[in-house]
Amino acid sequence: MSLNRVLVGGRVCAEPDFKTNEAFPSALEIQIQTRLNKKHPDEIVSVVVLDDSLIDRALDEIEIGDFIIILGRIVTTDFERTLLTECPCCGDTKISKTHCEQTDIECENFTLLTWKQADDFKESVGLNKLFLVGNVCTPLKMIGATKNAVKFKLAVNKRIGKEKKADFPFLICYGPVRDFALNYIQQRSLISVEGSVVQRDIRQNYSYICPNCHRKVAVPVLNTVREVNVYGMDFMTTGEPGDRPMQSSERENQNSENTGSDL
């Protein structure tokens, strides 16, 4: 069982562009400002359009400044990144390949709002909603200086033709959702998730030993990371490992029903 739905709405804040999505070199990228009111800082989410006829429609219809609602899904891609690096000591150039995992939102359809609809929408905080059903596929990891968040990956199944595949987005949980996850969730739990997509740019260092002068070279690489900020989470099955323990009232009921049995 799986579900993978993303709804993103806001103002188109850059000209749609076949820029440099390394995972999808021929994709059209649309950047959307999803936080629209003044109380919140700008929040940009970019979406890729992969389907040729949808790309044609997007190029025809979408302009910078338009208000748009995108229906899509999360896709994760493994690819090899090619880096051309130059050693700062000896000037030796090297072509390296590194393994990258990238998470994107694929646009499956879009709607442009009319002038009147957009006027109402402008006052809102935009739209950034995501619904997933999948299996927890990594151990839970506490992150942050105060361990205030929990991070793990979800495997969300999909079918491409006859082939069964999966997308593997990272999920981050704070507050009560973090506590729920730590108490009840473990690897393989089948869960439903409600959240939003957060996007940020991070600078990572790729390092290697120069084959010419044998010194260590560190090259900064800019990565756009997209993760799921989880607001709500629930189990999709009962009786599985990691399932929520019975509430004390349920346990009492069961005990009274079972009076006289071997239990």
Ligand SMILES: [Zn+2]
């Ligand atoms: Zn060197």
